Structure formats: structure tokens, C-alpha cells
Amino acid sequence: MNFRRFPALLLLLALPVLCTPAAGRETGEEVIADLSHGQVAITASFVGSEILVFGAIKREAPPPGDAPLGIIVTVSGPSEPLVIWRKKRVAGIWVNAASLKIDAAPSFYAVSTNAPLRQILIGSEDLRYKISIRQAIQAYWANLLALDAGDFTEALVRLRAEDDLYQMNEGQVSLQAETLFRTSVRLPAKLVEGRYMARIFLTRKGRVLSSYQTDIEVRKVGLERWIFNLAHQRPLLYGLLSLVIAIIAGWGASTAFRYLRGQSG
Amino acid sequence: MQVYLPIAEISVSAFLLLGLGGIVGMLSGMFGVGGGFLITPLLFFIGVPPPVAVATGTNQIVASSFSAVLAHLKRRTVDLRMGSVLLVGGLIGAALGVRLFALLHTMGQVDLLVQLSYVGFLGVIGFLMLMESLRALRRARQPDAPRRKRHHHTWVHALPFKMKFRTSGLYISVIPPLAIGAVVGILSAIMGVGGGFIMVPAMIYLIGMPTKVVVGTSLFQIIFVTGFTTIMHATTNYSVDMVLAVLLIVGGVIGAQIGTRISTRLKAEQLRILLALLVLAVCIKIALGLLIEPEELFSISRIREGQA
Numbered sequence: 001m002n003f004r005r006f007p008a009l010l011l012l013l014a015l016p017v018l019c020t021p022a023a024g025r026e027t028g029e030e031v032i033a034d035l036s037h038g039q040v041a042i043t044a045s046f047v048g049s050e051i052l053v054f055g056a057i058k059r060e061a062p063p064p065g066d067a068p069l070g071i072i073v074t075v076s077g078p079s080e081p082l083v084i085w086r087k088k089r090v091a092g093i094w095v096n097a098a099s100l101k102i103d104a105a106p107s108f109y110a111v112s113t114n115a116p117l118r119q120i121l122i123g124s125e126d127l128r129y130k131i132s133i134r135q136a137i138q139a140y141w142a143n144l145l146a147l148d149a150g151d152f153t154e155a156l157v158r159l160r161a162e163d164d165l166y167q168m169n170e171g172q173v174s175l176q177a178e179t180l181f182r183t184s185v186r187l188p189a190k191l192v193e194g195r196y197m198a199r200i201f202l203t204r205k206g207r208v209l210s211s212y213q214t215d216i217e218v219r220k221v222g223l224e225r226w227i228f229n230l231a232h233q234r235p236l237l238y239g240l241l242s243l244v245i246a247i248i249a250g251w252g253a254s255t256a257f258r259y260l261r262g263q264s265g
Numbered sequence: 266m267q268v269y270l271p272i273a274e275i276s277v278s279a280f281l282l283l284g285l286g287g288i289v290g291m292l293s294g295m296f297g298v299g300g301g302f303l304i305t306p307l308l309f310f311i312g313v314p315p316p317v318a319v320a321t322g323t324n325q326i327v328a329s330s331f332s333a334v335l336a337h338l339k340r341r342t343v344d345l346r347m348g349s350v351l352l353v354g355g356l357i358g359a360a361l362g363v364r365l366f367a368l369l370h371t372m373g374q375v376d377l378l379v380q381l382s383y384v385g386f387l388g389v390i391g392f393l394m395l396m397e398s399l400r401a402l403r404r405a406r407q408p409d410a411p412r413r414k415r416h417h418h419t420w421v422h423a424l425p426f427k428m429k430f431r432t433s434g435l436y437i438s439v440i441p442p443l444a445i446g447a448v449v450g451i452l453s454a455i456m457g458v459g460g461g462f463i464m465v466p467a468m469i470y471l472i473g474m475p476t477k478v479v480v481g482t483s484l485f486q487i488i489f490v491t492g493f494t495t496i497m498h499a500t501t502n503y504s505v506d507m508v509l510a511v512l513l514i515v516g517g518v519i520g521a522q523i524g525t526r527i528s529t530r531l532k533a534e535q536l537r538i539l540l541a542l543l544v545l546a547v548c549i550k551i552a553l554g555l556l557i558e559p560e561e562l563f564s565i566s567r568i569r570e571g572q573a
Contacts, residue, residue, distance in 0.1 A: 250328030
């Protein structure tokens, strides 16, 4: 049996239990959202970007007063496999000694909410929709059985949070009259190219009532794109070109210098 | 002004890179060394991934050595025959080095390899250079002290496959230059250096080449080996960053002009002591990084497509 599918199977078995009707479902609440821009261009002077996520809640009946409304916005970058290393002292020096392989971890992940996540989302719904950062990281079931696997995934989240690549922005979504909401998500300069996904969840009593999903295209443009593509698709040509450019730059600059000095002296 | 580096995939201040290239260029102008052994660790410190730093470092060396090689060729201070033998060794070494680099990259040990190589080589070279220049300084004060004989017979002269090198006035086995070339090639691939700091003493003391052709010949070998290493890194690790290289090169050329002027005001012995101390300082800095418990024990390495 394929161990990779094992958690998914467990989830499937648990689904009937998870899908109990939630308060507010009868009011037919639905979330509609949009982004300030669906494309992010990485140029030579790219220092990061900000994306405004805004929307409204459509409903057919007045909102139920008893259950607090939750809005969760997640923005995730393309996932990729990676290895987390831990250093250990071996023969007096610190070397990478232990590792954990992660099958897929988003290169960027931001969660923005209008209230503390725990108050507006219950654990089983988080598991189902993979909303929190911890749920977004996937690893082989067998690998996670290692005793200290938690230390490694924690380190991944911590390291990426330091670079602003993983963000937990609790309370950053502003909600007006339980209808209009908006938030902005910071994209740092250190972005990986690819298709990003924005998801917006509407919850009541910790259960997801409605969700909306849209794409953000992050791509290098102009010269940066051309260089990156050339380096990966025609590496030999790229290598030769780098040499030629290097020689021209070095030779050109020193010739220019000699010329300038010759004129002044 | 921030610049996005397309291969390193980070955004760095253009002035920081120009300044970095400038400082290293200044030092290389002062001391007559390529400066690769300084630029690669400095790139690590500003957050450039080690594979990109090493590969781009070799690309930068090609540029900074090019005009020097032309000057030496014009002055006929290049032993082309010796240079070619060193080059054959260098290409073999570089090919092996790039393979080893790619292999250790997948094992997560590439940083360790690079750091240990730096500590080992810089430590030995820095120490030898310091001793030698202190001795030279002492000799300069006592002019009647006995000098060492230049052309003495050693085990090197007993090896087979002898070849005539007219420019250097030598008739020796091709094995030592091939081996020296190979070692330098491996260093170039792993450390992102030209290897002049090891090749020049080896050519003088091991092969016994006349000093006037040593620098030109080593530069001749370096330019082809680093060029080859750049292409090997570009095709196996996709790690050469053109934008980063150009910024370092332009900064380096400006710095070199300043460095050359400073060097004319200092004595050769003093310069060599300064260089030795600098080499030892870089060595100690990297060694401390390995010996002191790091604040962050964890690190992330991305697995790119095409790598196992």
C-alpha cells in the first residue's frame, strides 16, 4: 500500500463526521472576492510587492447574531520538495548530520485572518482544507514517524518566517458590518516564480461555509526572465555568453580606465 | 538601489555588490592575487547560495585576469608550453571538482566541503607566506646572510616523461606540472578561486621556474580553467549568475586601479606580510564558524528538478 496516500485515506473515512451542518448554512452565506492584481512581475528592481485581497459576503437572510464570523485569506506559492538539515558536532566541528525530507512545502505561505485562527477554525476543518502553515507542509507519512520530525518542521517554519516567506497575520483582515472585508498580503523580494494561489474561507463557529479561490501569476519579466530561461534551457550557450560578457565587462572597464588616465595624465 | 539576481533569486543592493567587487579588486591590485578566495566567502556572508557564489566567482576571475593575460602575452612572459601542460591537468581537475561539488550538493555537505577546503588551504598558505616574508624581511636587514640556492636537484628531477620547456629553460618531467594543474583545477571548481595563490609558489619551489614567467603562465592557465569551470557549473548546476558577475567585475576593475596605486607606496615585503595576515584572518573567520556552536542548527536546501 502506498503510504503517501495513507493520510488522505484517513481523512476520507472521517469525512462524514466532519460534514455536520453548521450554523449559518441556512442563511446561504457565500464569499465573493477579488485581488488588486492577478500578476506580479519580478523585474531587476523588484523589492517585493503587496497584494490587496478584498471581497464581500453575499447572503439571502440576515446574518445569525450568535455565531462569530471568520474570514481567512491564504496565499501560497508553488510547492517544492526540500531537505531540512540539522547540524551536530562531529569530531569538534559542526556539520550537517541529520536530515528530514519534505515532499512538498510551499515556497511562500501567508495566512491572514480577522481573529485568532483557533477561534474561527476548528482542527478538523484545518485538516480538511489545509489552511494553517503546518497543514500546508507535506511529508512522507513514514518520515514523520521519526521521533524528532516535529523539530525539523518547526525549524522550517521558523526559518521561512524569518525571511517573511511564511506569515501568520492574525487579525489583519478588516471586516465591516459582517459583509465587506479587505486585507493586504506582503510578498517579499525573495519570491519563487510560478502560479500562486489565493484562497478565501468564510467560517462560522469554526466551520468553513464557503470558499473562493483564484490564481496569482508571479513571473520574472524582461531581462531577468530571459536570463533565467536561457540558463536553464540552453545552459551551454548561457555559460559561453556569461564568459563573453565577463570578458567584455572586465576588459572594457579597464580599457576605459586606461583611456581616462591617459587623458588626465 | 536593489537589484534582483535572476539565478541566485535574491534581491541585493547594487552598491553593496559594486563595493564588494571594489574592495576585492583593490586588494588584488595591491597584492597581485586574483581575490577569488575573498569574494566567495564574502558572497556567502551576504546570503548568496554557496553554489551560485562559487560558480559566479570563477566567472569573475576570467574577467579580472583577461587584461592581465593580454599584457603578459605582449611582454612574452608566458611559457605557453608549460601553461598548456598545467592547463591539461587543470581541465581534468576542474571536471572532477564539478562532479564532486554536484554530488556533495545532493548530500547536503557542500558548505562543509567548501569551508573545510578554505580553512585547510588558507591556513597552510597564509602560514607559509607569513614565515617566508618574515624571513625575507630579516634577510633584507642582514644583507650578508646566506641565500638559498635556486637550482638544486630534488626528487622532481628523477621522474619520467621529461619535456623541454624553452621559455622557462627547463627540462623536467610533465608529471609535477600536470599534478599541480589538476589540484588547482579541483580548487577552482570547489572553492571558486583561480588558484594562483597555490600555483605560483608551487611553480617556483617545486618546478623551479624563473620568477619572471611564473605570473603570466599561471594567469594563462587560470583564465582557461576558470572559464571551463564556469561552463561546467552552468551546465551541471545552473548556478552562474550573469548579473551578479557583471556587478562584481565592474566594481573589481575600479578597485584594482586604486589598489595598484596604493601598492606602489608600500614595500614588497610589507605587502606580503599584509597579504599573509589577511589570508590567515579569512581562514580563522571560517574556522570559527565551524568550531563555535551555530545559533541556528537547522538549514533548508531546495531540491531542484533534475537533481536526485
